[in-house]
Amino acid sequence: MTFLKDINDASKLINETFYWAFVSPFKGRGIRVRASISEMVKAGYNSVPIVAVISFFIGVILALQSAYQLKRVGALIYVANLVGVSITRELGPIITAIIVSGRSGSAYAAEIGSMKAAEEIDALKTMGINPVRFLVVPKLMALMIMLPVLTIIADVVGIFGGFLLSTTVLEIHPYSYFQQTVNALLVKDIITGLVKAWAFGVIITIVGAYQGFKVEGGAEEVGRRTTASVVASIFLVIVFDLFFTALFYYFT
Amino acid sequence: MENAIEVRNLITHYGDREILKNLSFSIPKGKTTVILGGSGCGKSTLLKHLIGLLKPTSGSILMNGKDIAILDEAELDEVRKKTGVLFQGAALLNSMSIAENVALPVAEHTKLNESTIQIMVRMKLDLVGLSGFENYYPSQLSGGMKKRAGLARAIALDPELLFFDEPSAGLDPVTAAGLDELILKLRNVFKMTIVVVTHELPSVFMIADYVIMLDIGEVIFSGTIDELKASDNPRIRMFLERRPEKEAFSPDDYFRIIAGD
Ligand SMILES: Nc1ncnc2c1ncn2[C@@H]1O[C@H](COP(=O)(O)OP(=O)(O)O)[C@@H](O)[C@H]1O
Numbered sequence: 180m181t182f183l184k185d186i187n188d189a190s191k192l193i194n195e196t197f198y199w200a201f202v203s204p205f206k207g208r209g210i211r212v213r214a215s216i217s218e219m220v221k222a223g224y225n226s227v228p229i230v231a232v233i234s235f236f237i238g239v240i241l242a243l244q245s246a247y248q249l250k251r252v253g254a255l256i257y258v259a260n261l262v263g264v265s266i267t268r269e270l271g272p273i274i275t276a277i278i279v280s281g282r283s284g285s286a287y288a289a290e291i292g293s294m295k296a297a298e299e300i301d302a303l304k305t306m307g308i309n310p311v312r313f314l315v316v317p318k319l320m321a322l323m324i325m326l327p328v329l330t331i332i333a334d335v336v337g338i339f340g341g342f343l344l345s346t347t348v349l350e351i352h353p354y355s356y357f358q359q360t361v362n363a364l365l366v367k368d369i370i371t372g373l374v375k376a377w378a379f380g381v382i383i384t385i386v387g388a389y390q391g392f393k394v395e396g397g398a399e400e401v402g403r404r405t406t407a408s409v410v411a412s413i414f415l416v417i418v419f420d421l422f423f424t425a426l427f428y429y430f431t
Numbered sequence: 432m433e434n435a436i437e438v439r440n441l442i443t444h445y446g447d448r449e450i451l452k453n454l455s456f457s458i459p460k461g462k463t464t465v466i467l468g469g470s471g472c473g474k475s476t477l478l479k480h481l482i483g484l485l486k487p488t489s490g491s492i493l494m495n496g497k498d499i500a501i502l503d504e505a506e507l508d509e510v511r512k513k514t515g516v517l518f519q520g521a522a523l524l525n526s527m528s529i530a531e532n533v534a535l536p537v538a539e540h541t542k543l544n545e546s547t548i549q550i551m552v553r554m555k556l557d558l559v560g561l562s563g564f565e566n567y568y569p570s571q572l573s574g575g576m577k578k579r580a581g582l583a584r585a586i587a588l589d590p591e592l593l594f595f596d597e598p599s600a601g602l603d604p605v606t607a608a609g610l611d612e613l614i615l616k617l618r619n620v621f622k623m624t625i626v627v628v629t630h631e632l633p634s635v636f637m638i639a640d641y642v643i644m645l646d647i648g649e650v651i652f653s654g655t656i657d658e659l660k661a662s663d664n665p666r667i668r669m670f671l672e673r674r675p676e677k678e679a680f681s682p683d684d685y686f687r688i689i690a691g692d
């Protein structure tokens with residue numbers, strides 16, 4: 180029963196969020212641009228260092244791990260293919276989504292949850308200000324834009340990590356590695372990765388906001404909901420990743 | 432006497448638990464009405480229904496002839512532009528300065544330009560005695576100042592109806608009396624209809640024109656403050672004279688229960 184109610188509450192939130200984000204601007208009730216930009220800075224710009232460092236390491240690890248296998252069949256140059264394709268199609272979007280879940284998804288749950296506990300959400304409603312439009316839509320806009328952007332950064336830096344390792348430790352010639360990567364990568368790979376990133380941005384925003392709005396009691400519940408939002412959004416990101424990957428596998 | 436709000440047969444539940452049990456009363460226009468009652472009797476719940484945050488199980492709440500219990504969100508927003516609410520903890524947005532908090536409803540609901548809004552904000556802050564605190568953040572203010580700032584926000588759009596939830600809760604007597612003065616001023620000068628939910632007697636005697644008393648989800652009294660003082664209902668006397676509820680068992684009874692006799 181509670182599960183059905185949760186589904187119902189979540190779909191109401193999704194409905195309302197999409198209404199205020201995509202329908203109401205055409206009815207003359209625009210989104211809050213300045214708040215959206217500030218959310219973009221918080222979620223996007225401030226995540227650049229951590230996303231870059233982690234995807235650099237992932238690129239290095241990936242190159243080492245694939246070299247371990249490919250060396251045996253004498254196809255070391257294919258390290259470039261493996262690194263390039265798996266980062267753009269899979270690891271770039273997923274690593275970015277996991278980092279942003281931890282940084283921003285949890286912050287959204289905590290922000291909205293503590294506002295709920297302090298009656299600030301009620302106050303917004305009594306001022307005739309819709310809390311979803313006021314709080315959730317700017318966050319949605321920010322993540323829908325910044326998750327793909329961060330993913331591009333993760334792709335570039337990750338591939339660079341693989342390149343650096345391959346040209347030094349593995350002694351592959353820089354130019355042939357570059358050529359191999361360019362030939363291996365299809366625009367399709369990059370685009371599907373970015374589509375996934377966009378969807379992950381939506382998931383992280385909705386899950387964080389949903390958990391925040393669920394808060395009924397005080398500070399202790401805010402903490403619990405914050406943790407729950409990270410677990411739930413990483414879980415849902417992986418589930419949707421599976422779904423999208425299967426979809427792209429059969430239809431592209 | 433004209434009524435600002437009329438509540439008829441209001442019944443509400445949290446889950447299966449009935450909180451308000453068939454309330455009917457009216458709130459006079461242009462006066463200060465105090466909703467009085469012990470902790471947990473359902474005062475905040477009633478207030479949340481009056482401002483349209485909760486929907487009742489049954490019954491109606493008429494404001495200017497409209498039943499707000501059945502209005503949709505868009506229609507409710509129209510009503511809300513003419514109402515202000517000061518929440519128990521002031522409920523200022525912590526991420527914004529005091530001036531931005533007070534400006535928020537004005538910027539949302541009017542097309543006034545930035546400098547006009549600034550002037551309005553300064554006037555409201557002046558009125559509540561907070562001029563000079565425009566750029567402070569809620570976390571930098573004391574409890575009493577937060578409530579004053581919350582009040583400035585509540586009256587930003589010059590509402591006809593103003594609600595207070597426990598305005599003196601958590602304040603020292605002097606600060607609380609200062610807030611009561613402000614409530615009196617708003618009624619006398621701006622002719623607002625004011626509804627105050629409280630359990631603080633000194634405050635009731637200072638501000639109330641009209642009193643509605645709740646006891647475990649039922650109205651046990653409604654009338655003027657003088658009628659309240661003259662009432663001989665035992666529950667009301669107990670409240671006014673601050674007597675505790677009668678112990679169900681005497682120490683001797685406890686002893687007998689423990690001894691299993
Ligand atoms: N969100 C809620 N869910 C369930 N029960 C609640 C909720 N809010 C209040 N209650 C219960 O309803 C009763 C009335 O609460 P409330 O209206 O806050 O009382 P008051 O403001 O008079 O102290 C209390 O017994 C309280 O435990």
Ligand SMILES: [Mg+2]
Nearest residue numbers: 474475476597
């Ligand atoms: Mg209360």
